[in-house]
Amino acid sequence: MPRALLPVLLVLSGPLAADVVTPTRTIRAAEIVAADAVALAAGSHPDAAATLGEVIGREARVALFPGRPVLLSQLQRPALVERNALVPLVFEAGGLRITAEGRALGRGAAGERIRVMNLSSKASVFGTVREDGSVEVTP
Numbered sequence: 001m002p003r004a005l006l007p008v009l010l011v012l013s014g015p016l017a018a019d020v021v022t023p024t025r026t027i028r029a030a031e032i033v034a035a036d037a038v039a040l041a042a043g044s045h046p047d048a049a050a051t052l053g054e055v056i057g058r059e060a061r062v063a064l065f066p067g068r069p070v071l072l073s074q075l076q077r078p079a080l081v082e083r084n085a086l087v088p089l090v091f092e093a094g095g096l097r098i099t100a101e102g103r104a105l106g107r108g109a110a111g112e113r114i115r116v117m118n119l120s121s122k123a124s125v126f127g128t129v130r131e132d133g134s135v136e137v138t139p
Contacts (some may be wrong), residue, residue, distance in 0.1 A: 020048040020069040021055050027064040032057065032078055045069040077109035080133045088134040089116060089127065102135060
C-alpha cells in the first residue's frame with residue numbers, strides 16, 4: 001500500500017523586523033519632538049520606541065540623529081520649570097498655606113524634585129514641580 005506524502009513545515013529562525021521610530025532631522029537635546037521630526041522605519045532594537053505616540057510631545061534628553069532608532073531612555077516628559085525661572089513656592093500643612101517667590105536652580109518636569117532658592121530668605125530648598133509650574137515644598 002502506498003504511503004501518503006506528509007507536508008513538511010520548515011521554520012527558519014532569525015531576527016524579526018519591526019518598525020522603530022527614527023528622526024527625519026537632527027533633534028537637539030531639550031527640544032520637544034514634533035510630529036514632522038520623526039517617522040517609522042523598518043528595523044529592530046529592544047529599547048526603541050515602536051509607535052509615534054511614544055515619542056511625539058516628549059523632550060529629547062540628548063541629540064537624536066536621523067536614521068538611528070529613538071530609544072525610550074533618550075526621552076523625558078517636557079520640563080515645566082526652566083533653570084533661573086521665577087516660580088511660586090507653596091507649602092501646605094493641615095489648613096496652613098504659605099507661598100513665596102523662588103528662583104529655580106534646576107529644570108524639571110511635573111513630579112520631579114528640583115532645588116529652588118527662596119528669594120525672601122535666600123535659603124535653598126527642595127520641592128516637587130506641580131502641573132501648574134509651581135513648586136511644592138515639603139518639610
